[in-house]
Amino acid sequence: MTMLKKLKKHAILGAMIGACVGLFSSVAQAAYPEREVRYIVPWSPGGVSDAIARIVAAEAAKEGMTIIVEHAPGASGTIGLAKLAAAKPDGYTIGSATSSQLAMVAQGLTKTKNDEFTYLNLTSVEYFVLAVPGTSSFDSIKGFMEHAKKRDGKLSIGTAGSNNIPHILAANTAAAAGTPYIHTPYPGATKALTDLAGGQIDAVIAKPSESRALIEAGKIKAIALYADKRVGMLPNTPTFAEHGLNMFPQGPLTQMSWLAGPAGMPADVTNKLISVFEKAVQSPAFKEYAENGGFSALNVKGAELRKQVDAVQATMDRVAPQLFKAKPAN
The missing domain is CATH 3.40.190.10 (Periplasmic binding protein-like II)
Incomplete structure (x- = not known):
């Protein structure tokens, strides 16, 4: 076999191998998730965040996604969120965050910053x-x-x-x-x-x-x-806004929780998670829990969720130096 023929043969084999690798890669990506997804709840079992996680897990199972809930409480949620931020951004570790994280950031009480997360879906707005x-x-x-x-x-x-x-x-x-x-x-x-x-x-x-x-x-x-409007749990209780009183003069102050992953997750994986969780949060089971729990389950996701989080963070940053007294994290 001449050198030219050998080179052509190697080129053909290389192309075939490359095609197979590409095919296998596509199949692997299309198969996400191939294993269970870990869901970090940065609070102790038994609370609202725990209940939300379990409803989301049950609804996600209907979409073929197995979620394992893991609790990592402590330091107003910052321990669990630090664990989430440090996880591999492959879509197999997600977690819940709340406005408490934003207050801790504003006070310098956590080294974990908002840019260290991929924003998925809003899960609750509480009053x-x-x-x-x-x-x-x-x-x-x-x-x-x-x-x-x-x-x-x-x-x-x-x-x-x-x-x-x-x-x-x-x-x-x-x-x-x-x-x-x-x-x-x-x-x-x-x-x-x-x-x-x-x-x-x-x-x-x-x-x-x-x-x-x-x-x-x-x-x-x-x-x-x-609140901006009355809530179903207390239908006869008026809002301050009804009486012309603005209780949020510093800017948006929403007590909310949301799902997130580590920063740098692949776009296709992020979109898959958002799609699955959107169905979960809008499911009858989740909406019933929200109604009984006195909070709203709104369909906010991705970039819009990040925008809302940033707005509340900006308010917290303005208020913290005036009102809060805290010792920054080292």
């Missing part, structure tokens, strides 16, 4: 309600504002934790009433609402789902919602 003791002589926004002024700087407003959205809303509420106040952070909403029912504190800002049982029992009163 807050201002509640007072059931024995209060008033049950309206006007009555609360008058009461707040009478307290002459001693008005106490409780929230679950501090340096977060409820903390900002407490400060904005006192400002709207034109009076100083005492911020009283609690380790959780349950303890805050128990103290409120006992008359040990003037007011609490909590989620409707956390407050509903005590409201229905008459132990506490719902005064107003920090």
